[in-house]
Structures are given as C-alpha cells and as structure tokens.
Amino acid sequence: MISARLRPLARRLEPLQRGMQEGATRWRALPSRDRLAIGAAALLVALAFLWLVLTKPALDAVARWQQELPKLRAQSAELDRLLVGVPGARGGSAAGPSESPQAGLDRAGLQGLYRLQVVVSDAPAAAGSASPAKAWRIEFDKPVEAALVFPWLTAVSARSDIEIIGAALDRADGAAAATGSPQGLVRGVVDLQSTQHYKDGP
Numbered sequence: 001m002i003s004a005r006l007r008p009l010a011r012r013l014e015p016l017q018r019g020m021q022e023g024a025t026r027w028r029a030l031p032s033r034d035r036l037a038i039g040a041a042a043l044l045v046a047l048a049f050l051w052l053v054l055t056k057p058a059l060d061a062v063a064r065w066q067q068e069l070p071k072l073r074a075q076s077a078e079l080d081r082l083l084v085g086v087p088g089a090r091g092g093s094a095a096g097p098s099e100s101p102q103a104g105l106d107r108a109g110l111q112g113l114y115r116l117q118v119v120v121s122d123a124p125a126a127a128g129s130a131s132p133a134k135a136w137r138i139e140f141d142k143p144v145e146a147a148l149v150f151p152w153l154t155a156v157s158a159r160s161d162i163e164i165i166g167a168a169l170d171r172a173d174g175a176a177a178a179t180g181s182p183q184g185l186v187r188g189v190v191d192l193q194s195t196q197h198y199k200d201g202p
Contacts, residue, residue: 108148163195
C-alpha cells in the first residue's frame, strides 16, 4: 500500500536522481586541478553572496547609525538644556476632568500668548453613538517661554480625554537672548484632538 503511493513520487524523482548520478560521475572524472578550481569558484560565490546579502547591509546600517547617533545625542542634549528647571505638571497644574484646552492654557500662564483655532467641531453625538471628535490648533506666533509651554504639554500628554497629534516647536534664540530668558523661548504649533472621554465644550 505504502509502496504503491510512493511510486508516482519515485518516478518524478528519477530524472533528478539520474542527473545527480551523472554529475557525480563527471565530477569524479575531472582532474584534481579542475575540481580544485570549481571548488574555489563555488566558495568565492558563496562568500560573495554572504557579503552582499548579510554582511554589507549590516555594516551599512552600523555606519549610518554611527553618523546619526551624534545628531540624536545633540538633539537630546538640546532638549535637556531647554527642560532644565522646567517644573513638572503636578499639583495645582493638574488638569481637571474634561478641561478645555483654552482653560488649560490660561491656567498654565499662557493667557494672551497663543492663538487657538477649532479645526473640527462636529454636531452632538446621536443616542448610542460615540462622542464626536474635536480638534484644536494652538499657535504660538510670538516667542513664548519654554518654562510655560513644556509643563502645559506634559499636563496634556497625561490626560485621557485629549491627545497631542502633532507638535512643531522651534527655538527662538534671538528673542531669548534679547529677553534674557534662562530656559529659552519657543514658537510653533501644537495640534490636539479629543478622545471619546472628552465631554466639555470648545
């Protein structure tokens, strides 16, 4: 029974077996010098394959990261310098439940230093459906003290009802030098979006 099932497979493998036998016969018939040359060529092909497929990409990746690492370290050091002395979002700076972004900005000491735009404000949710999403864009057109902006960002990132979906803040070195701000000044844009836990108005 088993041999009957294996006969079709054996018939299909017969050409392969004959080819392997012929190859072995030809290999044994070759002079030792030719066999050595073919073996050396096969070894070189295998080494080239390993180099091109495995070794070279890994070395290129290591070299690329060696070039990027100093930049990342410099950016990290710059961020640490900006955050020196910036107090954490604790105690009185903690956001209340479903506090509007405007209220949080004003409570963080940024009143009058930003421009708030409601990007999305959907109609009230229907019965049984999720609360509509709302989005805000906060623009700091003029340089603002980093000591005020970063604690506010920290407080927002800790909330469950609002999330930060984008932030593009740049240093304002000239303005910082003119005002003598110890932690530096920043300007830019922060995009927020409500989650399903948000229940306050705009």
